[in-house]
Amino acid sequence: xxxxxxxxxxxxxxxxxxxxxxxxxxxxxxxxxxxxxxxxxxxxxxxxxxxxxxxxxxxxxxxxxxxxxxxxxxxxxxxxxxxxxxxxxxxxxxxxxxxxxxxxxxxxxxxxxxxxxxxxxxxxxxxxxxxxxxxxxxxxxxxxxxxxxxxxxxxxxxxxxxxxxxxxxxxxxxxxxxxxxxxxxxxxxxxxxxxxxxxxxxxxxxxxxxxxxxxxxxxxxxxxxxxxxxxxxxxxxxxxxxxxxxxxxxxxxxxxxxxxxxxxxxxxxxxxxxxxxxxxxxxxxxxx
Numbered sequence: 026x027x028x029x030x031x032x033x034x035x036x037x038x039x040x041x042x043x044x045x046x047x048x049x050x051x052x053x054x055x056x057x058x059x060x061x062x063x064x065x066x067x068x069x070x071x072x073x074x075x076x077x078x079x080x081x082x083x084x085x086x087x088x089x090x091x092x093x094x095x096x097x098x099x100x101x102x103x104x105x106x107x108x109x110x111x112x113x114x115x116x117x118x119x120x121x122x123x124x125x126x127x128x129x130x131x132x133x134x135x136x137x138x139x140x141x142x143x144x145x146x147x148x149x150x151x152x153x154x155x156x157x158x159x160x161x162x163x164x165x166x167x168x169x170x171x172x173x174x175x176x177x178x179x180x181x182x183x184x185x186x187x188x189x190x191x192x193x194x195x196x197x198x199x200x201x202x203x204x205x206x207x208x209x210x211x212x213x214x215x216x217x218x219x220x221x222x223x224x225x226x227x228x229x230x231x232x233x234x235x236x237x238x239x240x241x242x243x244x245x246x247x248x249x250x251x252x253x254x255x256x257x258x259x260x261x262x263x264x265x266x267x268x269x270x271x272x273x274x275x276x277x278x279x280x281x282x283x284x285x286x287x288x289x290x291x292x293x294x295x296x297x298x299x300x301x302x303x304x305x306x307x308x309x310x311x312x313x
Contacts, residue, residue, distance in 0.1 A: 028052050029073050051190055053209045058082060059101075059115040060124055070213045071190065072111065074206055074221070075100075078213055079114050081220030084228065085248040086125075087152040092223050094122045156229035156253030159275025163232040165256060166297040169200040171285045173236045174260050180205045192238045193218045195230065195254070203233065211239045212248070219252045229253020236260075241280055246270045256295060258282050263290055 035048045051071055058066045058079055065088075070078060079098050083089045096117040102109045118124060177194045180202055193214035195203040206217035215237060222230055234256045235249050241259035243266035249257045250270070257271070258279040268290045271278035277292030289296055 029071055051209055055112055057113045059113065060088070061117060062115060063124075065125055068210070068213060070210060071208045073208075074217045075111075075114060077206065077217045077220035077224065078208075079116060079220065080223045081216030081218070081248075081252075083116065084223050085152070085216060085219060085251040087251065088125055089118070089122065090155050091228065092226065094119050096120075152247060152251060154247075154250040154274065156250070158229075158231075158250060158253060158255035161231050161255035161295075163198050163255065164295055164297045165198045165234055165277075166299075167285075167287070169196075169198070170234070170258060170279060170282060170287060170296065172200055173234065173258065174238075174282055176200065176202060177205065177236055177238065181207055190214075194236045195222060196234045196236060198232055198234065203227075211237060211242075212244055214238075215245055215248050219248060222252060231255065234258060236282075240264070241267045241278060243267045243270055246276065246278065250274055250276060256292070258287075 194205040208214040240261040241263035256277040271291035277295040
């Protein structure tokens, strides 16, 4: 397994003084995803939780629906004769599971900044959600939502050393952390945490909240939908397509979640504004 961080000597300028020191930098390396030996995608990611990443990617791209659709997912060498760099994972689908349709040119490139790029058509961007989220009756208090960013940041292992990692976390409606994953790419962090949910039998993720450390794009809303998660919260802004998709599918979308302020762009019926926080950080229903 590759390193999550590396060290580089830098020159730091501060307050008129110049110093030379070591700095910790997050690692970014390519991961090639193959299905039955055939290249499907290359994503730039931070090494670690790669099997979760592959499971989540295949789920949120509509290739698989459940964990049983994947027979094996394992590292393999790249070119013939090359050593194992741990940057290639080959997936064998279960019998009866259709492989990705090569005619749609689903071999695409993903970056740490923009996510999936180069799909064959606009129609191919929208992947059909197999789990209904509009009927998820979960309620999340505004007080619990307000505490999630601090809980996410507090659980991040690498961010404080590099300042260069995004995080995605799954929480219960009561604010308990279910899983957290970090990556240089927002979409990869989501795929990792969704893949973990898939591997542990948690899909569809009814009653859960997905929190992302950056903005909420159309792609991240779609990934939440494919995982059956009805609530997505982001510390930054959503895009117009993200809002449209959330509203269209009955999903709750929260943006600019910072402290006790937030914007609810869709699905406000799931956000309970009458609950107040207790000293433990949980929510307690108010009298009125």
